[in-house]
Amino acid sequence: MRLVAAEIDSVGNDLDYGIMSELGEVTFYKDKITVDNAKDRLQGVEVLCINKSKITEELLDDAPDLKLICEFATGFDNVDIKACSDRGIKVANVAGYSTMSVAQHTFALLFYLMESLKDYDEFVKSGEYASQEHFCMLDIPFHEIDGMTWGIIGMGNIGRKVAQIATAFGAKVIFYSASGRTSHNELDKEYEMVSFDELLEKSDVLSLHCPLSDKTRNIINAAAFKKMKKTAYLINVARGPVINENDLYEALINNEIAGAGLDVLSVEPMVKDSPLLKLQDSKKLFITPHMAWASVEARKRCVSEVCLNIKVFQKGDYRNIVNLEINSNN
Numbered sequence: 001m002r003l004v005a006a007e008i009d010s011v012g013n014d015l016d017y018g019i020m021s022e023l024g025e026v027t028f029y030k031d032k033i034t035v036d037n038a039k040d041r042l043q044g045v046e047v048l049c050i051n052k053s054k055i056t057e058e059l060l061d062d063a064p065d066l067k068l069i070c071e072f073a074t075g076f077d078n079v080d081i082k083a084c085s086d087r088g089i090k091v092a093n094v095a096g097y098s099t100m101s102v103a104q105h106t107f108a109l110l111f112y113l114m115e116s117l118k119d120y121d122e123f124v125k126s127g128e129y130a131s132q133e134h135f136c137m138l139d140i141p142f143h144e145i146d147g148m149t150w151g152i153i154g155m156g157n158i159g160r161k162v163a164q165i166a167t168a169f170g171a172k173v174i175f176y177s178a179s180g181r182t183s184h185n186e187l188d189k190e191y192e193m194v195s196f197d198e199l200l201e202k203s204d205v206l207s208l209h210c211p212l213s214d215k216t217r218n219i220i221n222a223a224a225f226k227k228m229k230k231t232a233y234l235i236n237v238a239r240g241p242v243i244n245e246n247d248l249y250e251a252l253i254n255n256e257i258a259g260a261g262l263d264v265l266s267v268e269p270m271v272k273d274s275p276l277l278k279l280q281d282s283k284k285l286f287i288t289p290h291m292a293w294a295s296v297e298a299r300k301r302c303v304s305e306v307c308l309n310i311k312v313f314q315k316g317d318y319r320n321i322v323n324l325e326i327n328s329n330n
Contacts, residue, residue, distance in 0.1 A: 001025070001314065002044050002065075006033045007051040011072050012299050019303065020049075023310050038062040047310055055079040060087055068092065068313050070306045076322050077212070085323075090313070092320045094305035096157050098293035102237050103161040105292035106207055109235050109261030116140040118282040140283070146170030151203030153178055153219070154210030154238055155191075162207055163191055174199060178216050200227040205235065212239035220244065225251035232257045237292045240265040249275040252284050259284045263292040 001024035005017065009030045020026050024047075032053040033041060042048065042063035051072040060066065060083055069079060071093040084091050111117065119140055123129055129137065150171040152159045163173045173191045176199040196219075199206070206228070210216045220234065221244040228234075234257055236243055245266050251257055265274070268290055279285045305320070312319045 001046050003027070003047040003049065003310070004029065004033070004041060004045050005049040006041075006053055007031065007072070010051040011303065012294070012296075014296070015299055015303060017303065019307050020310075023047075023307060023314070033059070035059045035062070042066060047313070049306055049310075050078070052078055055084070057083040060084065060089070068310070070309050072302055072306055074098070075211075079322075081322055090318055091322045092306075092309040092313075092318065093322055094302055094309070094320060097301040097305055098295075098298040099157045099161050101295035101298040102158045102209075102292045103165060104295070105263060105288070106158075106162050106209075106235055106237050107165060109237070109263065109286060109288070110205060110207075110233060112286050113233055113259040113261050113283065115142045116283050118286075144170070145205070148172070148204035149174060149202050151175065151194075151199045151206040152191075153199070153206070153208050153216070153242075156209060156211075158237070159207075159209035162209065166205075171205070174202060178210050178213075178219065180215070196224075197227060200224055201229070203232055204229065205233050207235040208238040208242055210238050210242060212241055216242045218242070218244045220248070222247040222250065225256045228257050230255060230257065234260040235262075236260070237263045240268065246275055249279060252279055259286070261285075262287045264290055 003020070003024050003026045005020055005026055006029040008017065008028050017028065027041070029041065033048065033050060034053070035056065035058050038059045039062040044065050045063065046065055047068045047070065048063070048066055049070045049072060055069060055078065057080060066089050069084065069089060069091045071079070071091070074093055074095050076091060076093050079091050081091060120137070123137060145166065146169060148171045150163070150166040150173050152163055152173065152175040155163070155175050155177070159175070163175070166173050174194045175191055176194060176196050194202070208220070219242050225247060248260060252260060265287070270277070276285060276287065309320055
């Protein structure tokens with residue numbers, strides 16, 4: 001069986017991909033599969049592994065032997081699922097591999113902001129701490145999570161893990177269902193489901209873990225910021241477009257919220273004229289380059305899951321297959 005594993009750079013050059021070579025004749029590429037290179041790269045290839053490559057009808061026309069597309073990711077909005085279905089091509093993703101990594105980074109973003117760690121670190125390294133007589137410096141106050149209300153949009157695997165950790169810190173967790181569902185069964189017993197307005201008004205910390213859809217695109221906008229507490233922190237480890245970045249910039253410079261920690265942006269990599277680049281105060285805004293998912297352990301799990309998807313396919317069965325109904329709902 002011939003396989004192509006593209007975009008290896010996006011999964012990490014520090015990983016051992018030997019496990020994939022056990023599945024068949026594998027060709028590795030660091031860059032994306034495109035309509036310009038598909039004809040050369042995908043002739044005779046039955047399995048294609050990708051991350052962000054755009055799989056369109058035009059590209060599929062140059063891959064007549066393709067039977068399975070495996071995402072090195074949970075998301076699959078880069079693939080035309082209907083076009084694949086029409087050609088009998090299955091699409092498989094991986095879910096849950098990055099839960100611990102993203103949950104951990106959620107708190108890393110918050111702590112960096114809430115405890116003004118950059119300023120304290122620079123205070124020490126500048127020599128100012130060594131030059132003073134007092135044993136501590138308390139010029140920038142910070143607060144405890146204990147007793148706060150932690151709001152969540154997106155109660156999937158990651159949202160639930162964040163809720164568990166926030167609860168362990170002593171926060172009260174509330175959540176809003178962006179999908180419109182009115183009951184979440186076991187979640188209803190553990191955490192309080194509230195309206196969107198109530199979520200905004202009550203949350204001391206609001207973290208986003210929802211998929212991008214028509215219901216969540218720009219859900220955090222100027223109107224939403226005006227309903228939030230001025231002391232609230234916003235954390236986005238979901239998808240960039242769930243926040244209107246121009247509105248976020250205005251909210252931060254006008255002190256409508258205390259701060260925001262982002263690991264995702266509306267365009268990635270970040271555009272050079274992004275309004276967020278104007279805000280250099282790390283107590284208000286802290287941005288990481290879409291790396292919350294990428295602990296070494298998470299990336300190893302991702303590759304292992306992709307390999308398992310392929311192994312099951314080679315035995316004549318399927319796992320983690322994306323279907324048209326799921327695609328339309330997301």
